[in-house]
Amino acid sequence: MAVPVLRAAVRSDVPAIGELMRRSVLELFPHFHDERETASAAEHLAVPDVVLIDDGTYFVHEHAGEVVACGGWSKRDKLYTGSGARPGEDRLLDPTTEPARVRAMFVRGDWARRGLGRALLGACERAAGESGFRSLVLVATLPGVPLYRSFGFREVEPARVPLPDGTVLAGASMEYRLG
Template sequence: MALREATRADVPAIGALMRRSVLEVFPRFHDERATASAARHLTVPDTVLIDDGTYYVHEVDGEVVACGGWSRRDKLYTGSGPGASDDRPLDPATEPARVRAMFVRGDFTRRGLGRAILSRCVAAAREAGFRSLVLMATLPGEPLYRSFGFREVRRTLVPLPDGVVLEGVEMGYPLT
């Protein structure tokens, strides 16, 4: 397995992996309607992360089986829709970097791929001067983040554009 920085050429494979991951993993935590909505609205690759060099993919035999990254910009998660400050650079001295768009194919979960991506995010954000990380976890991702050391900030509801509401957990991780 190879962990590497994602490129624009990976966008179709990343999108396909995101959709497959949601369709395979979300049904363990959500009903059919929520899974279908998440597969539509949470699985759009964010090319800003790729262009910033902060998004990573795991490949097995040339196939992308896991992806995820971090951001030095204000947007917290893909499903939040466009926001006026999404592209605003964060101040590493006073604001946390964001962990974003973590997905693992269902048949590759629990093999350390998500943990390896998180470790890469921690190292890179720390090197960029950030003092902490935050993320918005969906229920399928919460166990990974907890086991990695992220702590719950608050439970919340994540509204999707079609009116479906997912349970979410805002989580934080100190880098100092």
């Protein structure tokens, strides 16, 4: 099977990204989360953030015209989708004193464990470093923790990811030093 092409996401990818996110949650979350948590995540986490696309910091892996993985980084203060709007979350971060955020990483279940997540993280690492950032942080849901650990992220503390419907997902706050 041919290797998917990694490229910057564009606005016309938004419907395919949304479908991929939802499919990824429905396929991978049941291994880590119960039925209620999975359903809530499919509704509230599987939402493309066009700010990342407009900022040029979001990537997709495309194979045979289909988006099979996506993820990116942010130079803004928002940590994750689904958290609801917070004042100041669109604020640009200071790369000399604040870490960039890894955001919205999803892989279709039939493409999991083929190196796509690692390639997305590598693209984030390079681009954030070229933008002057010294570290990356993220709040991982449980399905992503093994990938981030294997890439070199360090768990800082357990995290709780509250969703708008009151569901709370277990996760981990993690960090990665650049350079």
